[in-house]
Amino acid sequence: MGILRSLTLLLIALASVLSLPATAQDEDPGEQLLFNLAEAPASKVEEAINAIVSSGDERARGWIEAYGNNRLSRIKDTGQVVLVLNNRGRDWEIANPLTGENMGDMSRRELDRVAINNRIRGQLEGILAMLDLNAADPDVREASAQDMMGKVDASLVAPLEARLEQEGSARVRNRIEEALAIYRVGEGNLEAIDVLAGSLHPRARAALNEAVRGDNPALATKAKQALGTIEQKLKLNRAAETLYFGLSLGSVLVLAAIGLAITFGVMGVINMAHGELIMLGAYTTWGMQQLFPGQPGLALILSIPTGFMVAATAGIIIERSVIQYLKGRPLETLLATFGISLILQQLVRTVISPQNRTVVTPEWMSGSLVINDALSLTLNRLYVLAFALVVFATLMLIMRKTRLGLEVRAVTQNRNMARSMGIRATRVDIMTFALGSGVAGLAGVALSQLTNVGPNLGQNYIIDSFMVVVFGGVGNLWGTLIAGLSLGTINQLLEPWAGAVLAKIIVLVFIILFIQKRPKGLFPQKGRAAEG
Amino acid sequence: MAISQNWLLRPFQERSTQIFLGVLFAALVVVTFLHLFMPQDSALHVSAYTVTLLGKYLCYALLAVAVDLVWGYLGILSLGHGAFFALGGYAMGMYLMRQIGDRGTYGDPILPDFMVFLNWDELPWYWLGFDMAWFAFIMVLLAPGILALVFGFLAFRSRVTGVYLSIITQALTFALMLAFFRNEMGFGGNNGLTDFRDILGFNLRTDATRLGLFIATGIALAIGYVICRAIVTSKLGRVSIACRDAEARTRFLGYRVERVQLFVFVVSAMLAGVAGALYVPQVGIINPSEFSPLFSIEIVVWVALGGRATLYGAVIGAILVNYAKTVFTGVMPDAWLFALGGLFVLVTVFLPKGIAGLLQKRRKAKTDDDTPTGQEATA
């Protein structure tokens, strides 16, 4: 890691350079530096980078980042090194790395990428991290310090310690200390182990493991103890993690099933096209993101109402065109809707594309919520979980508190009686089906953040959805919620020791046996109406 | 009514059965003739390809009859009959696999290729005996039969009905699919069983064998049809209809509904198994996708399309849909799903009693006969 040796210089250099304004020279040294980097064979790349970093040029950081992101290219005939601003499509937009002025588009045939690979990229991260150690924002400093963990070598100890002196934030100090400790453990320093004993960070554990394997007995034994205490803490975290996994999978199941719980559970329509309604919701999200390029977040928010509307409209069309003619023939609805699902799938294939579509995850939904180094909850799933609960709550309100809900329940319990009381049953049917379909659309919007958006999206969820609804008890929303969450959790609890496939099988068998015990699901409908 | 008292002979006095058998055997004879005695180039010649295709349709037809027996007459909508079909298929597949002997790529006399290259050192116990035709053929009946017996016993005893039953049958086949996908199961995982060589000593890759299989399937269908017909025309058949329409009433008459259901269900499962067994050597592969719930739903669609509770309707439906499939995938590959899907929708909306319903209307118009077809009832 010779690169880092140069960092010491760099740190000093930066201080000076940043202070005085960049003086424009006719003979730009940067040009030569970049040229060397571009020319350098794999073995010489490090030197070239060293040169750039230690040059103290304030553009160095930009160049290194560009290089790290494959954005440095050369024009084949002139050999000039350029910055690639946009590398999509056949023509790339380039700029001059020295002056930053835009050089317009150029066919990628004309360009030659300055090669980089993971090892170099790793080192670049180290450098950038080191640079960030001076950032004003403590979070950035902490992040960079964390990056340093495991990357420290002799040359870095001094600057880091220096940094530690002036560092104000406790969090950052801890990180730096851990980073140093990892290095020192490597050097056989016993005290350092105590520092790491508290840390749950994987790199800390890595260092300790290495120590255990190492040939220094004293160190090994001490490291073992440290690992022991860490393992204890990890167990708890792991349990919490599994629970979270379970709930998150459960929430997905609930979302997928809840719409069905209405169309199938309440209306008795065995809607095999339910999965495709979910798919429509997902595609809507994609569509919105096409409408608002560059604002995935906004698009996602907007696609919640639109997704609902699209799916609901589709639902209304299905209800009017097919299902209304199949009153009181639930099994026929199964067949007809099966046909519809085939049509919808192929429709998407021909109209849009048989390929999956890219749905971008907005910034605020990617990454994870860090509880501690060992336990972090993935954000997208966290949002989906919350979303599922909100949707469920809203549905409950609609069913319990609104006129519509009342009418729906009336019609489902005794159609003719409801009719005679002046409830427009057909209208209620339409509304109910639209509601169920709309919710399916919402599920699609959520799923677009977790899985493929493609023509087969629906098929992957339809069966699970039916399982959940039936397991929970047809016609009972609470049942669906409980069923979804519990099935999800069971599945995730089983997975670690049974493996993904077996876990799913066991869950299915469990459902089958459970239905033996309770032929009408978890929460059966009560009373004479349910008989027969 | 001069109807024979013997339940097995009764069907033969029915006009519908006579017509059905007549048509079926005529078809068998004609196809055989056109295949054997028409010159290759003549327009009338029926190629080996077509023969196998027809053979496949007949397998599906038998499967559909099995489903109609439970759905039409017992009111049990099974969304898992593909499972029994596939089990029968695997039983046959395992036999065919063992017949390959040392002609496999690795030339291992005992182990099938897929076991060799996944390093199984010996045959798993459940593969034993499948080198003997008689054993395999018994298993073709037993494997689905026993599964249906156990599953049915549990389900019917605890009076799981309607949609719930349908969904757990679906769960059953889905679970089996996942299980058979696992390579540890020792059934070849996703690749399933394939590259068969010969059956009962006949080379599977000759047209003669294909014709033989086709005829065998035809006969199997005939027998299966007669058995079902015999059941539904017997008193037991009427009891099944009774269970379908008024389960409680039937109980109070002293019939053990769950046993009636179990009996018919198992018979149907076995028929499905036979269909699967005949299907495998003709299409040349069996793999877990036969367990897929969607396939099982499709079977139901065939029956609905042909017309529930008529048996011959099921046959018509199965053949029609699959013929349509063959044609569409050929002529309009990009859009055949539209056609198929549209077909399902239109039929369910405009032909609630399926094609058989049409025929009956016409017959009713002519002679007002009262053969009980309880399609009004929904399971």
Added chain:
Amino acid sequence: MTIKKHVKIGLSALALSVSLNAMADEHPIKVGILHSLSGTMAISETVLKDTVEMLIEQQNAKGGVLGRELEAVVVDPASDWPLFAEKARELLAQEKVDVIFGNWTSVSRKSVLPVVEELNGLLFYPVQYEGEESSENVFYTGAAPNQQAIPAVNYLMNEIGVERWVLAGTDYVYPRTTNKILETYLMDMGVAKEDIMINYTPFGHSDWQNIVSDIKRFGSAGKKTAVVSTINGDANVPFYRELGNQGIAASDIPVVAFSVGEQELSGIDTGPLVGHLAAWNYFMSVDSDANYDFIDQWIEHTGNDEAVTNDPMEAHYIGFNMYIEAVKKAGTTDVDAVKDAIIGVTVPNLTGGYAAMMPNHHITKPVLIGEIQDNGQFSVVWETPSTVAGDAWSDYLPGSRDLIADWRKPMSCGTFNTKTGSCGASAGEMAAADE
């Protein structure tokens, strides 16, 4: 509809008329295309159908072969394996096609194989696969394990210094075989058993939380860890998403995938995946004029500026040209003549080199390692110095170790046992080989 397209149509029409005049009586060469256009595999296979159609169009524009037109016969096996066999039979027996380009999954190939052999047809199979097969009637233009997996592992070991391995795959024969080969290979290279973690998931697996966190844990043991992924198509998107969200960066635990190409990436937001790897024999980003031309033609053909190319498409490109060359060489489309003629045929590939058809019906390919970039493309970071010849029978599997395939006369054998010097292994050698 661009002006160019009109012109092109005009040209091909012209060419057509010319060729028709040339040999009025000659009926066209029928090219069967056996790719799923519906069902689960449509995602991957439809583009291959389009590719072949494009190649045929171009060939016809050049005036066909032997003065004969080429005509595409497209059928849809609908991702239904038995249907593949049936459709193959239809193509060969009914349509009487001269050659078939088709199949993606191993199971579909296995189901078609007996039919093609029985009716003595020609099948070009464009997808990387598990090897362990060599049929007289099939030409494998995709990579065998030794043309993808092994070089990739070497790269990780030598360039990245990986010591700890996760072999994650979908539970079917390709990943199983590949992982078995890799396991043996890694052991031979002195990797300890506890440093190898093998994990299988079902098709279309969508909930990766547990597995990814296992990988994370496995990776925190102090040795450089990498994931070798043979995860199939659909399951990849949720997998990579989970990786990204659980913060597994390429610099910590790189993932090298064998089934993830541009086509799959087009369904993923690659932002968080930059630096993860894939091993193929072709990347859309490859810097060669042949490739750039191909891409231009493809974009033109599809009329979609975003359209991407991928490795199986190149395989079809190679296979198609090989077939054309072979037909020219043989001067006929007679199957047996073409089979003999095609061995040794060499055509340019899209990476600036040449591909030759080997006697074992596999072809020579360069192996490229690419890093995922934020634009959904791969950037090549490593490349085998020369092309590698496909190996039908892996050297790392007991039983196939001693087998070779050579379809040149007089040997013409797919399973020649070098120990016994006889065609087709027999029980005795099996036992021996198992030691």
Added chain:
Amino acid sequence: MSMLEQLTHRDRVFDFLAPVASPVDVRHGPILYMEGVNVSFDGFKAINNLNLTVDDGELRCIIGPNGAGKTTMMDIITGKTRPDTGSVWFGSRHNLLTKNEPDIASLGIGRKFQKPTVFEALTVFENLELAMATDKRILPTLTAIMKPEYRDRIDEVLQTIGLQKLRDKLAGILSHGQKQWLEIGMLLMQKPRLLLVDEPVAGMTEQEMERTAELLTSLAGKQSVVVVEHDMGFVRSIARQVTVLHQGSVLAEGTMDQVSNDPEVIKVYLGEEE
């Protein structure tokens, strides 16, 4: 052929399927005996410490306002509903609480539902055929043949219920009243010792009612009959013994005049009716 016959008549093997039928013992005591029976559906007490005895050959009418537990009582006797507590005996030998519907039916308890339930997809004739007291196990049923005496028996019953003209029509097309009779006819086919008849004359015309009355009274003596009915006129016309149920327990018992003069009864029931 005879071979085939043989083959298909091999049902004796399945003896283990046979129901445990032994004659009903009424030498000492009533044919139906219910004591301290309690049932509640999630909280609501449908039957509340009910005690009821019916003597052999008796014709008993049971009246009571809606929700008095009449139907639930029948459910208990026929094994459809299991009581929480209490004992129900058929004769002095059979504890009905240990048996399921088919067993109870084959012991000789027939039931007619409140809402007439016949097999609409079958003909009138077939409905009666299924009801006939025969071996009801699977294989016997499968191989069952229509013996002349069976046919005579069915025709005889058709006579009694006056549906001979509709013999071969689907039961689905029958009028409400005709369905009622068909169902009663099915009971007769069962040759039960005890008939439970739930609202037999609902939706019947005057003369239909009279005929039903005759029918039921004619049955009494040979068989025991329990009639649940709302129609006071009808009850008066047939009743010897009347039991009044109220809120799941017996409110009054005696002749029609006795109960109809019982102030309690008038308050809770007749009061509401008129």
